[in-house]
Every structure is written in C-alpha cells, then in structure tokens.
Amino acid sequence: MKRIVFALIAALTAxxxxxxxxxxxxxxxxxxxxxxxxxxxxxxRPTAAAMEKILRHPVT
Structure with a gap:
C-alpha cells in the first residue's frame, strides 16, 4: 500500500x-x-546587473 501511495505522489508531482x-x-x-x-x-543596481548575468534574463 505504501508503494502505491508513493508512486501516486511521485507521478502527480512530476x-x-x-x-x-x-x-x-x-x-x-x-x-x-x-x-x-x-x-x-x-x-x-549592481545586484540586478549580476542577476541578469547569472539568469541570462532582463532584471529591471
């Protein structure tokens, strides 16, 4: 029973x-x-610039 519940939770999470x-x-x-x-x-301002470099996405 525990295996079925675990498998169900894993499937729903994925x-x-x-x-x-x-x-x-x-x-x-x-x-x-x-x-x-x-x-x-x-x-x-420098924190936003560093975040842009790391995330490769604009931060305004």
Missing part, C-alpha cells in the same frame, strides 16, 4: 512540473523600497 512555463517567462522586476541615490539603490 506531472505538475512538466505543466509549468519556463522560468522566468518575462522580465523580472526588482523593487527597492527606498528613494534613488540611497544605499539600498546603490546596492540594488
């Missing part, structure tokens, strides 16, 4: 993964909740 779109399907938006020119902005 079916859900195949139904998903490729991530990310559109440009990612990085939100920095502080005004431009502050420390968070100065840190956020």
């Amino acid at each position: 079916a859900g993964a195949q139904a998903q779109d490729a991530f990310p399907s559109r440009a990612m938006t990085m939100i920095v909740p502080f005004p431009p020119g502050g420390v968070a902005d100065i840190t956020g």
